[in-house]
Amino acid sequence: MILESKIPEVTLEKKWESYRNNCQIVSPANKKKYTIIVVGTGLAGASAAASLGELGYNIKSFCIQDSPRRAHSVAAQGGINAAKNYQNDGDSVWRLFYDTIKGGDFRAREANVYRLAEISANIIDQCVAQGVPFAREYGGMLANRSFGGTLVSRTFYARGQTGQQLLLGAYGALMRQVNLGKVQLFPQREMLDLVVIEGKARGIVTRNLVTGEIESHTGDAVVLATGGYGNIYYLSTNAKNSNASAAWRCYKRGAYLANPCFVQIHPTCIPVSGDYQSKLTLMSESLRNDGRVWVPKNAGDRRQPEQIPEAERDYFLERKYPTYGNLVPRDVAARNAKEICDSGAGVGETGRAVYLDFSDAIQRLGKDYIQDKYGNLFDMYAKIAGEDPYQVPMQIYPAVHYVMGGLWVDYTLMSNIPGLFVLGEANFSDHGANRLGASALMQGLADGYFIIPYTIGDYLARAKLSKISHEAPEFQDSVRQVEEFVKRLMAVRGQKTVMNYHRELGLLMWDFVGISRSETGLKYALDRIADLREDFWRNVRVSGEANTLNKQLEMAGRVADFLELGELMALDALQRNESCGAHFREECQTPEGEAQRNDKEYSYVAVWEHLDSGKQPVLHKEPLVFENLVPSQRSYQ
Amino acid sequence: MKSEKLMTFKLLIWRQVSPTIRGKMVAYKVENISGNMSFLEMLDVLNEDLIAQGQEPIEFDSDCREGICGTCSLVIDGIAHGTQQKTTACQLYMRHFRDGQTITVEPFRAKAFPVIKDLVVDRSAFDRIIAKGGYVSVNTGNAPDANAIPIPKEMADKAMDVAECIGCGACVAACPNASASLFVSAKVSQYTFLPQGHPERKQRVAQMVEQMDAEGFGNCSNHWECEAVCPKGISVTNIARMRREYWGTLLG
Numbered sequence: 001m002i003l004e005s006k007i008p009e010v011t012l013e014k015k016w017e018s019y020r021n022n023c024q025i026v027s028p029a030n031k032k033k034y035t036i037i038v039v040g041t042g043l044a045g046a047s048a049a050a051s052l053g054e055l056g057y058n059i060k061s062f063c064i065q066d067s068p069r070r071a072h073s074v075a076a077q078g079g080i081n082a083a084k085n086y087q088n089d090g091d092s093v094w095r096l097f098y099d100t101i102k103g104g105d106f107r108a109r110e111a112n113v114y115r116l117a118e119i120s121a122n123i124i125d126q127c128v129a130q131g132v133p134f135a136r137e138y139g140g141m142l143a144n145r146s147f148g149g150t151l152v153s154r155t156f157y158a159r160g161q162t163g164q165q166l167l168l169g170a171y172g173a174l175m176r177q178v179n180l181g182k183v184q185l186f187p188q189r190e191m192l193d194l195v196v197i198e199g200k201a202r203g204i205v206t207r208n209l210v211t212g213e214i215e216s217h218t219g220d221a222v223v224l225a226t227g228g229y230g231n232i233y234y235l236s237t238n239a240k241n242s243n244a245s246a247a248w249r250c251y252k253r254g255a256y257l258a259n260p261c262f263v264q265i266h267p268t269c270i271p272v273s274g275d276y277q278s279k280l281t282l283m284s285e286s287l288r289n290d291g292r293v294w295v296p297k298n299a300g301d302r303r304q305p306e307q308i309p310e311a312e313r314d315y316f317l318e319r320k321y322p323t324y325g326n327l328v329p330r331d332v333a334a335r336n337a338k339e340i341c342d343s344g345a346g347v348g349e350t351g352r353a354v355y356l357d358f359s360d361a362i363q364r365l366g367k368d369y370i371q372d373k374y375g376n377l378f379d380m381y382a383k384i385a386g387e388d389p390y391q392v393p394m395q396i397y398p399a400v401h402y403v404m405g406g407l408w409v410d411y412t413l414m415s416n417i418p419g420l421f422v423l424g425e426a427n428f429s430d431h432g433a434n435r436l437g438a439s440a441l442m443q444g445l446a447d448g449y450f451i452i453p454y455t456i457g458d459y460l461a462r463a464k465l466s467k468i469s470h471e472a473p474e475f476q477d478s479v480r481q482v483e484e485f486v487k488r489l490m491a492v493r494g495q496k497t498v499m500n501y502h503r504e505l506g507l508l509m510w511d512f513v514g515i516s517r518s519e520t521g522l523k524y525a526l527d528r529i530a531d532l533r534e535d536f537w538r539n540v541r542v543s544g545e546a547n548t549l550n551k552q553l554e555m556a557g558r559v560a561d562f563l564e565l566g567e568l569m570a571l572d573a574l575q576r577n578e579s580c581g582a583h584f585r586e587e588c589q590t591p592e593g594e595a596q597r598n599d600k601e602y603s604y605v606a607v608w609e610h611l612d613s614g615k616q617p618v619l620h621k622e623p624l625v626f627e628n629l630v631p632s633q634r635s636y637q
Numbered sequence: 638m639k640s641e642k643l644m645t646f647k648l649l650i651w652r653q654v655s656p657t658i659r660g661k662m663v664a665y666k667v668e669n670i671s672g673n674m675s676f677l678e679m680l681d682v683l684n685e686d687l688i689a690q691g692q693e694p695i696e697f698d699s700d701c702r703e704g705i706c707g708t709c710s711l712v713i714d715g716i717a718h719g720t721q722q723k724t725t726a727c728q729l730y731m732r733h734f735r736d737g738q739t740i741t742v743e744p745f746r747a748k749a750f751p752v753i754k755d756l757v758v759d760r761s762a763f764d765r766i767i768a769k770g771g772y773v774s775v776n777t778g779n780a781p782d783a784n785a786i787p788i789p790k791e792m793a794d795k796a797m798d799v800a801e802c803i804g805c806g807a808c809v810a811a812c813p814n815a816s817a818s819l820f821v822s823a824k825v826s827q828y829t830f831l832p833q834g835h836p837e838r839k840q841r842v843a844q845m846v847e848q849m850d851a852e853g854f855g856n857c858s859n860h861w862e863c864e865a866v867c868p869k870g871i872s873v874t875n876i877a878r879m880r881r882e883y884w885g886t887l888l889g
Contacts, residue, residue: 051777066698067764069804070706086784122780129780131773131833133796140787158797164705165800172772179768187761210753239700273673278681279702380704383721383728386673449777497688499681543688548655549696549754552688 003607003622006410007111012628016115019411020454024461031056034460037204037219039191039246041068043441044424045225046170047448053177055453060217061174062186062206064241069171072227072239073444076163077284077377079145079155080441082120087144091152093117098629100439103149103329104404104432105581105597106631109624111411112429119446124156126449130169134158146289147437149329155438160284160377166441170448189215190554191246192485193478194222194253194420201420202468205478207486209554212547214482216475220465221419221456224250225448228403228425230263232562232569234506236400237269237282243558244565247407247426255415256408256607256620258428260565261573264435264582265515266401267333270384271353280399281384283356284377285437288326290361290370291394293317295354299344305355305393316340324636331434331582332636334398338515348395357393398515402440404431404582408607412455413447419463421456423447428605433581486546489556494539498556501536505529505559505566513570518586522574526567533563568608568617575619578602590633599631643669644736648683650695651743653752660752662741672732676719677702677709679731697756704728704868707803711756712743717807717866725805725868745810749817749853760806762852763820769848770841771824773833786832796830799823801869808863814855819863821849822879823871829882842882
């Protein structure tokens with residue numbers, strides 16, 4: 001089995017142009033003959049559905065929310081990167097490319113990342129034209145701020161609600177196509193299977209979350225934009241309904257899953273305060289522009305923060321990384337926070353927190369300035385923590401936020417199953433082993449607005465697609481399997497709730513497949529996950545009926561899938577016996593305690609293939625070739 | 638994040654099996670509730686108890702649980718999203734309630750928001766209104782450079798103030814007429830403030846208002862209840878602006 005990445009064989013700067021010049025195009029008259037299924041309406045899905053609808057394709061757009069506008073991209077706070085160099089501070093496509101590859105610790109494809117950097121500027125143009133109210137300077141020009149892992153200001157933002165504003169822009173574009181009859185909306189539908197006919201993705205099977213009906217939908221291609229699987233940890237910054245099921249069911253139908261162990265732990269979240277907690281709330285990384293991270297120098301110093309004099313504070317990021325200071329990449333900041341808390345210097349009631357202090361910035365720039373820039377984040381913090389961050393430092397701690405791993409795709413964003421395209425967080429392609437802040441929004445919109453419209457045309461123009469219907473045995477078979485899965489879940493009638501299992505799995509994943517991993521821990525996790533999965537199918541209790549709105553049932557299906565995915569994540573973390581980016585193996589550290597990569601043995605994408613009937617999945621390796629950059633030990637000192 | 642003593646509450650919650658079967662208020666008791674729990678986490682605790690007792694849990698909508706997706710939709714003690722200003726139900730914390738208090742929980746109620754089950758309502762009417770003009774008609778790839786049109790900071794800020802709308806529908810639930818005027822006016826205003834919205838200014842407001850009426854939302858008669866419950870603090874002055882824009886289309 002050869003993994004064909006289909007990267008055009010020209011120089012880096014010419015690859016995307018060359019692809020666009022040479023790809024096949026479906027004629028305007030023929031586009032209306034094709035139906036494309038787009039699953040998910042976040043930034044990637046909504047922008048893809050809208051752009052493909054504009055081109056003339058018929059689109060069926062699916063989401064689990066009651067409205068496409070509520071997809072989880074809405075919660076992204078800080079901003080979106082683009083190599084505009086409006087600040088004249090030395091930014092360029094090359095520098096954004098370089099920062100992204102380096103930030104990802106040299107575990108991403110050069111070609112994909114370069115294309116992303118090239119497209120970044122178009123995204124800002126497009127969004128401004130849609131009426132996205134980005135922050136502006138008094139002269140009327142767009143404002144920028146800095147994010148971690150960069151030395152330039154290239155992040156565009158709309159207060160602390162950039163994701164919301166970009167999503168509403170894409171949602172507006174999508175609803176316009178609904179109004180024009182090019183997009184048909186299917187809200188409150190959960191994709192539970194991919195239908196592959198004659199080797200090509202030809203449809204999906206969904207559950208109508210209101211009526212419980214199992215439905216089949218045919219199409220000429222399937223675009224999956226269903227986000228990431230961070231909710232496997234139970235506590236994460238993801239929305240409650242974010243899940244892995246659509247992607248996981250594709251994996252079980254033969255789509256390859258790449259680098260599943262690459263999970264981003266975000267350094268600045270509001271700490272856990274109790275067992276009942278249902279989610280963790282992010283405090284945007286942009287806060288690290290003006291906030292300073294510190295703990296008391298003396299572990300166990302229980303004084304109030306304002307009573308601790310300057311000389312007795314340890315600004316540990318500034319101390320260890322003088323060049324980047326508080327703006328080191330997320331993985332570095334998160335690991336340092338964990339280590340300092342492990343050493344006993346953590347603050348707050350549980351000792352699992354560090355301070356993020358704005359008093360210097362407020363003194364220097366004034367409260368109004370800080371309020372204008374971060375007002376909604378400060379309000380959110382005050383509501384949750386019950387403390388005023390203008391008066392006392394915030395307490396923050398790392399939490400699971402984003403997954404770099406995802407379904408494997410080639411340069412055209414197509415998986416190994418022809419006709420199945422994967423966009424946004426659901427694919428693995430651009431962020432390597434660690435994503436830089438403000439790059440998720442960039443990737444989602446690059447994939448949806450500017451890449452898929454070209455690459456899907458090329459596929460459809462070449463593919464020989466036979467006529468199919470819901471009556472095809474593959475559809476019938478798939479519907480039957482989904483119905484059986486639902487019946488099995490309802491039939492267990494055990495003692496433990498779905499949430500019990502989810503929490504237990506989450507803790508296992510956090511402890512052993514979290515910020516740091518070790519061989520013994522991973523092996524232990526593998527055993528425990530298998531036990532837990534067995535117990536789940538013996539003893540879970542799903543209340544209510546299957547033929548109505550039933551959120552317990554929805555969650556039960558997702559947790560059942562998480563219980564399988566967790567095992568693959570641990571297996572992947574185990575085989576990658578190196579540290580890189582967010583994947584930190586305790587066995588592999590530099591003398592300074594930084595991640596120690598091993599390029600000789602692990603400069604590859606780990607690509608997993610599912611095998612039926614309980615066999616171990618097969619690992620394929622796509623070698624990463626660096627023709628333009630020399631992989632180096634990351635240093636942010 | 639200070640520790641507090643645990644509390645007990647009596648809850649009166651709306652239960653409704655399906656859109657067509659009449660619902661009723663049902664009493665429940667929850668114990669060991671920490672002030673640091675969100676209102677929805679308190680309902681999670683209740684649901685876990687109900688499942689353990691073999692009863693059907695209460696269906697309620699929630700997703701991001703950080704006040705931005707607009708999914709949660711509860712009327713708490715008669716107020717959409719509860720008593721805290723500029724706060725969604727998911728961001729409402731139990732520290733704002735008194736130990737032993739009775740709390741009523743109902744769905745957002747409006748003719749245009751039919752109940753699906755328990756506390757879950759159908760708000761797809763909002764999507765159909767947006768489909769009629771809540772956007773700038775610009776195809777992907779058409780855009781000039783983002784800095785080609787300078788926009789005064791004040792205008793950009795005003796546009797952002799209204800663009801913050803999360804589409805939760807609290808404004809409708811709070812309005813005695815179940816009017817969607819605040820929701821629609823926020824979108825209309827955003828594109829009135831920004832030059833990108835101007836080419837379609839007239840048809841946008843005309844079509845969106847027409848759709849709002851067709852969905853069965855009531856008219857605005859200046860109660861201002863919408864602004865009082867809006868989690869994003871969107872001002873009723875936007876409704877006045879929408880009316881001006883609307884009359885402008887009629888007067889040519």
